[in-house]
Amino acid sequence: MNYYSTNGKAPMASLEKAVVKGLAEDKGLYMPERVKTLPQSFFDTIDQLSFQEIAYTVADAFFGEDVPAEDLRRIVYDTLSFDCPLVPVTDSIYSLELFHGPTLAFKDVGARFMARLLQYFIKKEGGKGEVNVLVATSGDTGSAVANGFLGVDGIHVYVLYPKGKVSAIQECQFTTLGQNITAIEVDGVFDDCQRLVKSAFMDADLNAHMQLTSANSINVARFLPQAFYYFHAYAQLKRMGKADEMVVCVPSGNFGNICAGLFGKRMGLPVKRFIASNNANDIFYKYLQTGHYDPKPSVQTIANAMDVGDPSNFARVYDLYGKSHAAICQDISGATYTDTEISATMKDVYARTGYICDPHGACGFRALEASLQPSETGVFLETAHPAKFKQTVDQILGGDIEIPAKLAAFMQGEKQSVAMSKSFEDFKHYLLSR
Ligand SMILES: *Cc1c(COP(=O)(O)O)cnc(C)c1O
Numbered sequence: 001m002n003y004y005s006t007n008g009k010a011p012m013a014s015l016e017k018a019v020v021k022g023l024a025e026d027k028g029l030y031m032p033e034r035v036k037t038l039p040q041s042f043f044d045t046i047d048q049l050s051f052q053e054i055a056y057t058v059a060d061a062f063f064g065e066d067v068p069a070e071d072l073r074r075i076v077y078d079t080l081s082f083d084c085p086l087v088p089v090t091d092s093i094y095s096l097e098l099f100h101g102p103t104l105a106f107k108d109v110g111a112r113f114m115a116r117l118l119q120y121f122i123k124k125e126g127g128k129g130e131v132n133v134l135v136a137t138s139g140d141t142g143s144a145v146a147n148g149f150l151g152v153d154g155i156h157v158y159v160l161y162p163k164g165k166v167s168a169i170q171e172c173q174f175t176t177l178g179q180n181i182t183a184i185e186v187d188g189v190f191d192d193c194q195r196l197v198k199s200a201f202m203d204a205d206l207n208a209h210m211q212l213t214s215a216n217s218i219n220v221a222r223f224l225p226q227a228f229y230y231f232h233a234y235a236q237l238k239r240m241g242k243a244d245e246m247v248v249c250v251p252s253g254n255f256g257n258i259c260a261g262l263f264g265k266r267m268g269l270p271v272k273r274f275i276a277s278n279n280a281n282d283i284f285y286k287y288l289q290t291g292h293y294d295p296k297p298s299v300q301t302i303a304n305a306m307d308v309g310d311p312s313n314f315a316r317v318y319d320l321y322g323k324s325h326a327a328i329c330q331d332i333s334g335a336t337y338t339d340t341e342i343s344a345t346m347k348d349v350y351a352r353t354g355y356i357c358d359p360h361g362a363c364g365f366r367a368l369e370a371s372l373q374p375s376e377t378g379v380f381l382e383t384a385h386p387a388k389f390k391q392t393v394d395q396i397l398g399g400d401i402e403i404p405a406k407l408a409a410f411m412q413g414e415k416q417s418v419a420m421s422k423s424f425e426d427f428k429h430y431l432l433s434r
Pocket of ligand 1: 105106107251252256257384
């Protein structure tokens with residue numbers, strides 16, 4: 001299958017090119033040229049299938065023309081080495097827990113899939129040397145990418161992060177891994193890290209010296225696999241006899257996660273409607289109200305993975321709905337919450353049900369509770385484990401949330417990182433010496 005650019009000024013790309021390049025030449029985002037509808041028989045029996053079986057069917061619809069069945073099946077099964085269970089919070093609201101992977105956040109699914117697909121392409125090309133993945137992170141992306149690629153043959157990952165600007169829990173998730181992961185501690189802010197990575201991709205000497213690739217979240221191999229768990233959520237609801245009017249609420253930042261769900265609906269998944277829940281960064285919410293997309297600098301909130309002022313995947317949502325505001329509004333509604341509202345929701349949910357929402361999931365729960373009709377069943381995506389935001393969660397709930405063993409294990413590892421100035425010449429010199 002070919003991939004076109006949302007900006008419409010770049011040539012069509014093969015899956016391999018779209019995955020290796022990430023962004024199209026005209027700076028647009030790649031979109032699959034067709035979205036296949038899955039047969040009714042699949043939905044009729046989906047409740048009898050495992051998560052991996054469901055995911056393979058979905059993956060085959062996107063990638064089956066480009067990756068042989070046996071390889072694709074192995075990639076999907078290896079990616080989903082953990083479950084995404086649907087957990088009841090109230091009688092009609094369920095939490096789709098996406099935090100059972102290695103770094104306890106949903107980004108594990110896309111990062112693990114991309115690592116394995118990239119490895120498949122490298123092997124197919126006869127393993128022409130090592131591929132180097134450069135990723136700049138303000139925290140969560142670096143850990144998902146580093147762990148997703150950990151131990152994957154033929155790929156070396158460089159994670160650039162700003163010194164002293166990521167939490168201790170986040171830092172240990174990519175600095176203690178060793179093997180094919182190198183953490184680079186940049187004496188600067190996140191924007192410096194991003195600039196170093198972008199400059200590296202454009203530098204002729206470096207590109208002649210080594211093969212460079214980005215594992216940015218806009219990569220089709222990271223965003224499309226996120227559709228898997230929407231189908232799995234439906235299957236779990238169907239098993240309970242509650243799937244007839246499914247409403248899905250997605251705590252959204254760059255809108256990659258919800259966009260994958262919208263692709264799922266386009267493939268025939270019976271979702272009645274979607275809600276995109278925002279924190280105070282309400283660009284999309286405003287777009288729904290006014291029809292105008294008006295990006296702004298982001299503001300800092302306690303749901304910080306959603307602090308995005310110009311959501312990159314808006315271009316994909318817009319394109320998927322034929323650039324029609326009315327069509328978008330038919331499938332998606334919005335919500336926006338202040339930090340005060342988010343923490344009040346976390347307290348309220350915990351007091352009423354005993355369930356601990358992380359600040360992102362709390363935005364999802366609240367928007368469902370505000371709009372759910374009696375005949376509907378709501379599912380919100382719990383995008384990360386609350387212990388990843390221990391300080392915030394403890395402060396709000398007045399408790400001492402337990403750190404899961406998986407997270408604690410990272411914290412016992414020894415930190416290894418390379419100190420780097422924010423000058424590109426230093427970074428380039430370092431890479432050339434590798
Ligand atoms: C990345 C992230 C989000 C936002 O997801 P998008 O795909 O960017 O909309 C929400 N919650 C958590 C915990 C995240 O890490």
